[in-house]
Amino acid sequence: MKLLYTPIKGYVHTVEALINYAGLHDQIEPVATKPFDVDTPLANVNPLGKVPTLLLDSGEYLAGGPVIYEYLDSLHRRRKLYPSKGPQRWTTLRQAWMADGLFDTFVLLIIESWLPQDQQRAAYIDRCWRKIIAILDQMEKDAPSYGKLDIGQMRGVGAVQFLRLKMAQVAAAVPSLDAKFDPLIDRPALTAWYKPMSRKKLFREPLIRLE
Numbered sequence: 001m002k003l004l005y006t007p008i009k010g011y012v013h014t015v016e017a018l019i020n021y022a023g024l025h026d027q028i029e030p031v032a033t034k035p036f037d038v039d040t041p042l043a044n045v046n047p048l049g050k051v052p053t054l055l056l057d058s059g060e061y062l063a064g065g066p067v068i069y070e071y072l073d074s075l076h077r078r079r080k081l082y083p084s085k086g087p088q089r090w091t092t093l094r095q096a097w098m099a100d101g102l103f104d105t106f107v108l109l110i111i112e113s114w115l116p117q118d119q120q121r122a123a124y125i126d127r128c129w130r131k132i133i134a135i136l137d138q139m140e141k142d143a144p145s146y147g148k149l150d151i152g153q154m155r156g157v158g159a160v161q162f163l164r165l166k167m168a169q170v171a172a173a174v175p176s177l178d179a180k181f182d183p184l185i186d187r188p189a190l191t192a193w194y195k196p197m198s199r200k201k202l203f204r205e206p207l208i209r210l211e
């Protein structure tokens, strides 16, 4: 299989964490791509032109992240990250979806930050930011009841890690944002969960190491 993705220095994407968890390195060839390049070859595979995209040996492709995670989770014999049934399944799926929303909304802000400041839309930035805060506040409420690692938490680590990594860079281009914002400040439950979880080996081993 070939995994088309964007390696980012200092960041381990959920798809990489899942490959680490599932021990699938031998079966996956990582292919670094730049999805925002106009002529990205990614568009020839996935009409949406987004990463992650997984090219199967059959020639079929899978996208986006949630589809790929569930597929990879079906390929290993360890405890599954997607609970198969019961209320926990739906709670986990909701938490994974919210973490995806955190990541995706922050990506929208990154894209907005590429515009010259006089073209940035203040109301849109404010709307995105309120969603980011609301999701973090929900994670603060959810964190005390997190159990064993599941896809919701795995996605949560990825989203919080990405936000912390990129915040200063985005705020440098968007003056209304606070470069010192840290999602862990004043969120003790989120912090108590995130710190030990994000230190686990599977969140520290990227497939391609950028120098």
Ligand SMILES: N[C@@H](CCC(=O)N[C@@H](CS)C(=O)NCC(=O)O)C(=O)O
Binding pocket: 006, 035, 036, 048, 049, 050, 051, 052, 063, 064, 065, 066, 100, 103, 104, 107
């Ligand atoms: N939550 C989605 C996010 C996918 C996504 O937005 N990927 C970005 C990477 S930052 C992308 O490829 N963007 C390219 C584009 O919007 O054209 C997923 O997991 O599939």
